[in-house]
Structure formats: structure tokens, C-alpha cells
Amino acid sequence: MKAAKLRAGSPVKPAPAGGDGFDAQLARFNPDLLKALHILTREGQINQDSRRKFKQVQHLLQFITPLLDETLERLAVQAQPRGVCLVDHGAGKSYLGFMLWNAWFAAHGGQVIGIEWREDLVRQSQALARRFGFEGMRFLQMDTAQAGQAGELEGPVDVVTALHACDTATDDAISFGLARAARHIVVVPCCQAEVASVLRQHKAQALRRTALSELWRHPLHTREFGAQITNVMRCLRLEASGYQVSVTELVGWEHSLKNELIIASRHPDVARRKSRERLTQIMDEIGLNDVQGRFAVLD
Numbered sequence: 001m002k003a004a005k006l007r008a009g010s011p012v013k014p015a016p017a018g019g020d021g022f023d024a025q026l027a028r029f030n031p032d033l034l035k036a037l038h039i040l041t042r043e044g045q046i047n048q049d050s051r052r053k054f055k056q057v058q059h060l061l062q063f064i065t066p067l068l069d070e071t072l073e074r075l076a077v078q079a080q081p082r083g084v085c086l087v088d089h090g091a092g093k094s095y096l097g098f099m100l101w102n103a104w105f106a107a108h109g110g111q112v113i114g115i116e117w118r119e120d121l122v123r124q125s126q127a128l129a130r131r132f133g134f135e136g137m138r139f140l141q142m143d144t145a146q147a148g149q150a151g152e153l154e155g156p157v158d159v160v161t162a163l164h165a166c167d168t169a170t171d172d173a174i175s176f177g178l179a180r181a182a183r184h185i186v187v188v189p190c191c192q193a194e195v196a197s198v199l200r201q202h203k204a205q206a207l208r209r210t211a212l213s214e215l216w217r218h219p220l221h222t223r224e225f226g227a228q229i230t231n232v233m234r235c236l237r238l239e240a241s242g243y244q245v246s247v248t249e250l251v252g253w254e255h256s257l258k259n260e261l262i263i264a265s266r267h268p269d270v271a272r273r274k275s276r277e278r279l280t281q282i283m284d285e286i287g288l289n290d291v292q293g294r295f296a297v298l299d
């Protein structure tokens with residue numbers, strides 16, 4: 001146990017020279033941790049599903065670690081003697097949190113807090129963090145919608161993440177990040193059913209009112225367009241609230257259908273009026289006023 005604790009607490013090893021392949025990436029993590037997360041089998045093998053999960057999280061890590069470096073530097077410049085605090089919404093088994101800890105936080109200190117409403121998963125993650133001695137990791141059992149009011153989450157929050165947090169949990173993560181003026185908000189949305197259901201509800205009126213409704217007339221299109229316009233509105237909401245946003249693919253489509261990565265970094269000085277206007281116009285034109293609150297902009 002002690003050996004596992006020590007190895008897990010040490011920073012990720014650099015990839016072997018010239019080794020940018022899958023095995024080299026895998027070798028950079030503590031194998032005991034990967035086994036405990038069931039990414040590796042007890043024999044140290046990896047199956048197709050775990051391979052996919054590992055690749056997804058590993059890719060996300062590559063996007064997040066420069067943001068953590070930047071945040072840490074900024075804290076040093078501002079003479080704020082504390083580590084980076086990252087809050088992960090809809091943490092599930094906390095693959096992301098544990099791999100981030102192994103890859104970055106173990107070397108730099110700070111906090112990783114996972115929010116998850118399933119008690120079994122929260123207990124499992126708490127036990128794993130204890131076993132490996134990851135003292136800066138905490139797991140809170142709560143609805144992501146409650147995170148903003150949670151006393152346990154007082155204090156500065158620098159980075160907010162949500163990887164495939166179901167439905168509106170991604171929007172809760174964004175609301176939390178905006179309210180806490182997080183430096184970076186990184187989400188890979190899952191399915192979002194709420195907007196599609198509003199489109200479905202008002203479809204007959206929309207078909208009479210605008211030719212644009214052809215975009216969501218067929219049921220399959222209602223779901224797909226609903227998901228796409230949700231992500232568009234998430235980006236506009238972030239921009240209108242003072243963030244610079246980039247949208248990219250997380251991994252190749254063969255690995256995951258829910259593959260859109262939205263990275264938002266706080267720049268309060270950027271112009272935001274146009275994004276706000278566009279967001280309002282889109283909601284008016286498409287008939288989404290019922291969900292206005294979900295995309296509320298921070299003043």
C-alpha cells in the first residue's frame with residue numbers, strides 16, 4: 001500500500017523519447033491507479049472500452065494542463081499563496097479527477113473536487129483517494145444544480161470541468177463557473193434533452209412561423225438540432241459573460257459521439273454585447289424563451 005501511495009503521489013513520468021503512442025501515454029500514469037480505476041485489468045491489460053475512456057481523458061488532460069499551468073503562474077504573479085482549485089461536475093467514477101491528480105496536481109498541489117449525485121460513486125472515489133493518499137481530492141454528493149449554494153464549495157474556484165455530465169448538468173457547471181468567476185471552464189457536453197423538448201412542444205407554431213423550422217421538423221433532426229443549438233447558446237452565453245471561447249473535437253469521432261469540447265477562458269475586457277444580442281435573437285427566432293433562464297448571462 002505504501003509503495004502505491006508514494007508512486008501515485010509522484011508526478012507523471014515524462015513519455016519515453018520518441019514515444020508518443022498509446023503505450024507511452026499509458027506508461028506515464030501510475031499503473032496501480034489505472035488498475036484501481038479499472039482502466040487496466042489486474043494483469044495490466046487494457047480492453048477496448050477502457051482504451052476509449054483512457055484516450056478521451058488523456059486528450060482532455062492535454063487541453064487542461066496548460067490551463068492549470070497558466071492559472072498557477074497567474075496566482076504566483078498575484079502573490080496568492082494557494083494551489084489551483086478545480087471542480088469537476090458530474091464526476092461519475094472520477095477518471096478525469098484522478099488522472100488529473102496523477103498528471104498534474106500531485107506535483108503542484110491544489111484541490112480537485114468532484115461533484116456527483118450517486119452516493120455509491122462518491123463513496124468509491126473517496127475510498128480511492130484515501131487509499132492513494134490524494135489528500136487534496138474531495139468528492140461531494142450533490143446535484144450539480146445545488147453546487148452554487150453549497151457551503152462545502154466556498155473559497156476560490158479556478159477551473160470548472162464537466163466531461164459528459166448528463167443533460168443540463170453541463171449548464172449547471174457553466175452557471176457555477178460563471179458565478180465563481182472561474183478562470184477556465186472546460187466542458188464536453190453530453191446529450192441535452194431540454195431544448196429539444198421545447199422545440200418539440202412548439203413545433204406546430206414554428207412550422208407556421210418560419211422556414212427555419214425545417215431544421216428541426218423531423219424527430220431525429222429535433223434531437224440533433226436541439227443538441228447543436230444548445231451548444232451554440234452555451235458558447236454565446238459564455239462569450240456574453242466575458243469569456244473567450246474555443247470549440248474543437250475532443251478525440252476522433254470513432255471514439256465518442258459526444259465529442260465537442262468547449263474551452264472558455266475569462267477575459268472580462270472582451271466585447272460581449274454582440275454575443276448577448278445574438279443569444280437573445282436566436283432564442284426569439286427559434287422559440288426558446290421557455291429556457292431563457294438556463295442561458296442567463298452574467299452581468
Ligand SMILES: C[S@@+](CC[C@H](N)C(=O)[O-])C[C@H]1O[C@@H](n2cnc3c(N)ncnc32)[C@H](O)[C@@H]1O
Pocket residue numbers: 089090091092093094095096115116117118121142143144145162163164165166169190
Ligand atoms: C456519463 S457520466 C460521466 C462521468 C464522468 N464525467 C466521465 O466522463 O467518466 C455522467 C455522470 O454525471 C452524473 N450526473 C448527471 N446529472 C447530475 C446532476 N444533476 N448532479 C450530479 N451528478 C449528475 C451521473 O450520475 C453520472 O455519474
